[in-house]
Amino acid sequence: MTQSPLLKVRDLTTSFFTSRGEVQAVRGVDFDIHAGEVLGIVGESGSGKSITCMSVLRLLKNNGRTIKGTAHFEGRDLLELSELEMRRLRGNDVAMIFQDPMTSLNPTLTVGEQIIETIIAHKNISRSAARERVVELFELVKIPEAASRLGAYPHEFSGGMRQRVMIAMALSCDPKLLIADEPTTALDVTIQRQILLLLKEIQSRLGMAIILITHDLGVIAEVTDRILVMYGGTAMETANVHHLFDKPMHPYTQGLLASVPNVNNIDGEKLKPIPGSPPDMLRPPKGCPFMPRCDKAMEICVTTGAPEFEIDDAQSHKSRCWLHHPDAPQQKGDAA
């Protein structure tokens, strides 16, 4: 890829300072996303996937602080912008949708009012033009009887429709990047399908880039171009989606894929869980965060986290595991 990335994040490090100590939520994450690309960030709770994006948008709660790193969006480091510049950028160039739309909408205003407000705040257009734009957006996200639903309050919508309202709001200023944090997790599977198809359709029509944060490997496999696997605040592996599911290289990714049943391929075999539980980020392991649960762990993994090894340049496949070191002992049955 010769084009420079839309968002380029390097060595992003974020901690929360709590009464119990420093929680190292994000520990030196690097990733790129290009214009028009759909990047999936997958990880379990506490892996740092949401905090990574909140850090980039500078939406951390009071006790959270990004300690170091850079996040260049179209060449400008977001972590260096003034609060005013940042506010202009959020909602304009970068928009975000969340898991639970009810908590992100104002329950005391009609949905039309809220989106009209957003548009007027960001774009220099009249109220009636903004109103027309909202009707257009509601049609785009397939809210039935769009014009008459403008006057409804958030609680009058179902969960799926509310998420459509959030998507309409996020799209209102033509963002170049949409960050969707578990957008379908609270929805039923048939509604999830509708929302995922909608996101895909809108993405191909408007051509924006999307970062989709989820714990659901199925959702990731359905809609993304490239995947970043996070664990213990660290980016463990990244690759083109097809390549990652075909040839996962990191022991954590391999374990994660092996622990979910495939609905089409039931052989009555037992699931292969990953033993143990995720690390406590108050006291993260010194070396590789996955080391305590890894059946391939070596001496070095205890003391030193692995650097990023290039696996396959054409598939932009990189993995952070000492096993990929040229001098590492060969693993038996590594073809998995």
Place this chain on the structure above:
Amino acid sequence: MTAKTLVQVKDLKKHFKVSSGFLGRDPKYLKAVDGVDLEIKQGETLGLVGESGCGKSTLARTIIRLYQPTSGDINFDGTNISDADEKALKPFRQRMQMIFQDPYASLNGRMTVRDLIAEPLEIAGIGDRNAQTERVDELLEIVGLNKDHANRFAHEFSGGQRQRIGIARAIALNPELVICDEPISALDVSIQAQIVNMLQELQQTLGLTYLFITHDLSMVRHISDRIGVMYLGKIVELADNDALYDSPKHPYTRALLSSIPIADPQERDRQIEEMQGEIPSPIDMPSGCRFRTRCPLATDKCAAEEPDLKEVAKGHFAACHFVEP
């Protein structure tokens, strides 16, 4: 399968009154469970799936008499318990237990793990203090925890470990039927498999029968022998798990199964039966077939007549006018 029938449910209904109407006229009911026939065989895992609000949890809780049914019969091991009072139910309570979804909310934070697991033994009046201590130690080992954990509090444990404590409580009295109500939904992906494997091992060693409620359609296929699909208070399809997934008969089941996101990008371009619209309110249900408002096949007949759940292949039941045997 010739296994004996442990639970038999006939035309079971559970309606909740949601408003009395003006001067008590025209009261409104939420028909959470609205005429369910079901058998659970000894030693099997019966999966129960459906979207939120379809009544699957209410059905399970009514079967074990946490709710008083509005009408219908529940037979547990040959005894009709649908109208039994608390006293008559007591011997049955030990034989039916439940594992809950949220291991954070379902354990009392002021009790030690030992007290939590001993509580069912105490309530049932089983054994003296020493015998209970021994039993708790044994249970801890069964669920993969150890004695050192006994004197700690629930909040000191991870979600997966808490669910193990919940399971230890549920099996403490050697139950026959265990209702698993979304037992893994709140857990991380890598932990879910640990708990599912443990539930399967316990079923083998203790001869448990599971009614397994979930919205995870991949996991339910993995764990169940038979699966029932619920929609708005009724079972619309019931079959052996492979039969259900390989040849689903009801249009709702077909749409539901094809909505499952598949963790394999090769499958992306498969044919998908997308379902329009959303689930109607269980207070104001459509006439005739309840699925007709979202069904691609619906005709006038579906609005007029409610289809029965009929056997369309051996052991395979579906409630749709368009499914022929």
